[in-house]
Amino acid sequence: MPPQFNPHMTENKLATIPFNRPHVSQNELEYVAEAVRRGSTAGDGPFTGRSNTLLENMVGAEKALLTTSCTHALEMAALLLDLRPGDEVIMPSFTFVSTANAFALRGAVPVFADCRPDTLNIDERLIEAEITPRTRAIVVVHYAGVACQMDEIGAIARRHGLALVEDNAHGLGGSYRDRPLGSFGSMATQSFHVTKNVQCGEGGALLLNDAALVARAEVIREKGTNRSQFFRGQVDKYRWVDIGSSYLPSDVLAAQLTAQLESFDGIQSRRQAVWHAYHAELADWAADNEVAQPVVPGDRVHPAHLYYLLLPDLENRQALIAHLAERGVQAAFHYQPLHASPAGERYGRPASGGCPVTERVADRLVRLPLFADLDETDVSRVVDAVLSYEVA
Numbered sequence: 001m002p003p004q005f006n007p008h009m010t011e012n013k014l015a016t017i018p019f020n021r022p023h024v025s026q027n028e029l030e031y032v033a034e035a036v037r038r039g040s041t042a043g044d045g046p047f048t049g050r051s052n053t054l055l056e057n058m059v060g061a062e063k064a065l066l067t068t069s070c071t072h073a074l075e076m077a078a079l080l081l082d083l084r085p086g087d088e089v090i091m092p093s094f095t096f097v098s099t100a101n102a103f104a105l106r107g108a109v110p111v112f113a114d115c116r117p118d119t120l121n122i123d124e125r126l127i128e129a130e131i132t133p134r135t136r137a138i139v140v141v142h143y144a145g146v147a148c149q150m151d152e153i154g155a156i157a158r159r160h161g162l163a164l165v166e167d168n169a170h171g172l173g174g175s176y177r178d179r180p181l182g183s184f185g186s187m188a189t190q191s192f193h194v195t196k197n198v199q200c201g202e203g204g205a206l207l208l209n210d211a212a213l214v215a216r217a218e219v220i221r222e223k224g225t226n227r228s229q230f231f232r233g234q235v236d237k238y239r240w241v242d243i244g245s246s247y248l249p250s251d252v253l254a255a256q257l258t259a260q261l262e263s264f265d266g267i268q269s270r271r272q273a274v275w276h277a278y279h280a281e282l283a284d285w286a287a288d289n290e291v292a293q294p295v296v297p298g299d300r301v302h303p304a305h306l307y308y309l310l311l312p313d314l315e316n317r318q319a320l321i322a323h324l325a326e327r328g329v330q331a332a333f334h335y336q337p338l339h340a341s342p343a344g345e346r347y348g349r350p351a352s353g354g355c356p357v358t359e360r361v362a363d364r365l366v367r368l369p370l371f372a373d374l375d376e377t378d379v380s381r382v383v384d385a386v387l388s389y390e391v392a
Helices: 028-038 046-059 070-080 097-104 150-160 211-221 227-231 251-262 264-281 283-288 314-326 342-347 356-364 376-387
Strands: 063-067 088-092 109-113 135-141 163-167 187-191 204-208 307-310 365-368
Touching: 028 046, 028 251, 046 063, 046 204, 046 251, 063 070, 063 211, 070 097, 070 163, 070 187, 070 204, 070 211, 088 097, 097 109, 097 135, 097 342, 109 342, 135 150, 150 163, 204 211, 211 227, 251 264, 264 283, 264 307, 264 376, 314 356, 314 365, 314 376, 356 365
Parallel strands: 088 109, 088 135, 135 163, 163 187
Antiparallel strands: 063 204, 187 204, 307 365
């Protein structure tokens, strides 16, 4: 990867390496201009269809529906589940707020389970104890794109007649035992936020693996109308037939995303190179300083969505972030436990055993810069900056 010109570089000081910088893929600007020239900038235009097809082929989904965000895709999943006030949905506490918000908006109660200390995914060994007569679904989040224990979780869902939903915001391109992430649940959601491997600034998708859900999902996504059927000539006029909202992104965003998805393999190759450089070059330092590196079980492939380190405690986590900042490297912590947040306490409840692993992890985790255009020189700068930190 050749060094990239950085206009923010000065003669006296190296530019700060940002935590993230969006990659501009081949054909991206051309496709956006094409959408504008055509005048097909509203939702469900030609590029929306192309993005949907690319996603269906990547994951093997019955149907992909592009949305304005992963948050909105999760909201659609909650609507498709027909959740009612008081229903319960089991999910990890260590996740982004959208995972819980989508279900709390329907009046459902998020039940926050603890995470595993190795992959930081929901601990499948704790799920069954939280199932009650009110439980309707299990939501998994593949943290950092490393798959959850999907065989065990799927068996639990089937045994209790529960829906299984994958929040796959981190996991596009990942797999579990040679099966793509996003293909396990009856529904899965994707994020194309600017921080994701492929992005269009703001965007998402709902992947449907159950054909019985497709027709209603199209209605919900079209403000509760059968507009999609009307445009296919299946009805003579479209009407309000169900609840829904406006979840369609502009075809301009879909044009950008189409180009990104077409460049997926190249983007992934570059991100994997950065991830593996960090993992190899920081291994001895991590072992010497009791710092944990990411764990990727051998039956899983991850998409190099993020690279993190688990410091021994909060003080060292904060000190490392400050140490890196002084050396021109922008690092970041991550999720704060949802079960202990003000809204989490109001709308959800923690699992019966609490979430002690989540609380420890949240205080110790540091994410390093990782993006497709991070060149070898800057990777070396990040590594050297980390290696120069002495754990107290």
